[in-house]
Amino acid sequence: MFPNLSIPGLQMPDLPFAFPMGGMDLAFYAVAIVMLITAVFTVAVKNILQSAVFLIFSFVATAILYMLLHAEFIALAQVMVYVGGVVIFVVFTILLTSRLGEDAFTTKIPRVFAAFALSIAFVFVMVKCILPTPEIASGTVSAATDYSSLENISLRLLGYDVSGFIIPFEVVSVLLLMTLICAITVARRSKDEMEPNPKEVK
Amino acid sequence: MFVPSVTHPIGDFVRDLVPRVAEFLPTSLQSETLNSISAFLINAIICVVAVCAVNIGSAPILIYMERKVCAHIQCRLGPMRLGWHGTIQTVADVIKMLFKEVYAPSGADKLMFYLAPLIVLIAPFIVCALIPFGRNLVVADVSMGIPLIIAVNGFGVLGILLGGWSSNNKYSLLGALRSGAQMISYEISFAMILLFVVMISGSTNLMSITLGQEGTIFDWWIFKIPVLGIIAFILFFISSTAEMNRAPFDIAEAEQELTGGYHTEYNGTPFAMFYLAEYIALVTNSALATTCFLGGFLPPCIGIAFVDNYLNMVPGVVWFFAKVYFMIWCYMMVRWTFVRPRVDQLMDFEWKFLLPVNLVLLVAGAAYIAIGG
Numbered sequence: 001m002f003p004n005l006s007i008p009g010l011q012m013p014d015l016p017f018a019f020p021m022g023g024m025d026l027a028f029y030a031v032a033i034v035m036l037i038t039a040v041f042t043v044a045v046k047n048i049l050q051s052a053v054f055l056i057f058s059f060v061a062t063a064i065l066y067m068l069l070h071a072e073f074i075a076l077a078q079v080m081v082y083v084g085g086v087v088i089f090v091v092f093t094i095l096l097t098s099r100l101g102e103d104a105f106t107t108k109i110p111r112v113f114a115a116f117a118l119s120i121a122f123v124f125v126m127v128k129c130i131l132p133t134p135e136i137a138s139g140t141v142s143a144a145t146d147y148s149s150l151e152n153i154s155l156r157l158l159g160y161d162v163s164g165f166i167i168p169f170e171v172v173s174v175l176l177l178m179t180l181i182c183a184i185t186v187a188r189r190s191k192d193e194m195e196p197n198p199k200e201v202k
Numbered sequence: 203m204f205v206p207s208v209t210h211p212i213g214d215f216v217r218d219l220v221p222r223v224a225e226f227l228p229t230s231l232q233s234e235t236l237n238s239i240s241a242f243l244i245n246a247i248i249c250v251v252a253v254c255a256v257n258i259g260s261a262p263i264l265i266y267m268e269r270k271v272c273a274h275i276q277c278r279l280g281p282m283r284l285g286w287h288g289t290i291q292t293v294a295d296v297i298k299m300l301f302k303e304v305y306a307p308s309g310a311d312k313l314m315f316y317l318a319p320l321i322v323l324i325a326p327f328i329v330c331a332l333i334p335f336g337r338n339l340v341v342a343d344v345s346m347g348i349p350l351i352i353a354v355n356g357f358g359v360l361g362i363l364l365g366g367w368s369s370n371n372k373y374s375l376l377g378a379l380r381s382g383a384q385m386i387s388y389e390i391s392f393a394m395i396l397l398f399v400v401m402i403s404g405s406t407n408l409m410s411i412t413l414g415q416e417g418t419i420f421d422w423w424i425f426k427i428p429v430l431g432i433i434a435f436i437l438f439f440i441s442s443t444a445e446m447n448r449a450p451f452d453i454a455e456a457e458q459e460l461t462g463g464y465h466t467e468y469n470g471t472p473f474a475m476f477y478l479a480e481y482i483a484l485v486t487n488s489a490l491a492t493t494c495f496l497g498g499f500l501p502p503c504i505g506i507a508f509v510d511n512y513l514n515m516v517p518g519v520v521w522f523f524a525k526v527y528f529m530i531w532c533y534m535m536v537r538w539t540f541v542r543p544r545v546d547q548l549m550d551f552e553w554k555f556l557l558p559v560n561l562v563l564l565v566a567g568a569a570y571i572a573i574g575g
Contacts, residue, residue: 049314091379094375149345
């Protein structure tokens, strides 16, 4: 498809990854660039609501990455949980923050320095761990085609044989029920706080 | 090079046609890869144009229809002057709205102000791409249709909240917060009803949900499950009306209290986009009700072979749009018939009535499947 551009005698150093040459690879790079830009904007923008919106777009791009890896259910859960969650966050910022949109965040220098040191250390560890693995460049998909389909995930999640996850699933559902009941108990007015019934007053 | 391709009559036709047209090109431009890429792009453009045509094309029709339905309920005639029975009135309105100057109020957050109408339009367009309009007429036949619909519905709330906040107007902010609370609450029962449909049909793919209702009119999900189907349909109708912010649940706009709610400060094209999103949501929710309960594109066969032959001759798209417009007419009748509840009544209705009923319905449906189905 492309003309041969190699010059005899000039040898490029061998990189541990292959040059992107497929629809999937190009899609990955496009989505990754969008994700990085929105992630940078999330921390760089001064307005808290704007950064929430950029965070949502970053999460959506992550969901598309999951989609490219054929993990559809995780992608949908990502959109469902994070878009819903950030919407709630937006509501609370509007309700609880005073002078929204005027204030810019100012952080003291040691904190910026700590953030830089942490992120550089994180990048260093990631590169150190990922680069020596040769399978990343040449690896092929080894899982079955619809391994992550909704049906297979739910059968696995609710299965009660050795590979099933029914007990953790039930424990988590009981935990969520407990949180729900606790939230209602906290929010409920106690009896003496109740407004007097108009009929009784009369 | 990997180029996605799905077997489909229209797609196959394009994939056949492209190599034949490419023979007329100079030889340097002829290659298998280039052909498959251009066929893919042409197919993608066809899909996008189809979705836009259904969505944007139905908006003027719906505006005209709403005016006429409203007028006839109130014993008026509605638009009558421009064209036959006022048919050109909508075109005039659309042109007027598109040629208006676009400006933001002073002190508004410009980025968010212009981003909000775009975000509002995301959900209706994605949902429209998932709906099967006929046996071969579906843009995205994905296996997880219903979870995707539930997931993207969150964008609607986000757009309305951002629009209301960035307008720098107290009425807009109040309207946006009301609508946020309302849509987040009613989204739960909306999702529960869709879950009920998934449970009885055993699939999350909208195409197989439709095909599961094949047969006579009594095989549609609304009638197939004795009483539960009709209850589920009514609950879906209520919660989708609230989800769309339509009257009687339009406390977000409430002209008398909030002078228009979250889009008070919008004008020109951004306002048209909010309006468009509202009407597309009407189409997609009616289409969803049709797909989930009224048999989608299947004809209403009654079991008599003579009549059914004639009914089967009509293409599925016609049946689909007939059902969708019947549903839209129902939504409009409800809008102009019932009065608007107060905010606290609306919330009480959702959390104290609709949600418990939905949970009971889910359990009853499970019992029906375990015992009878």
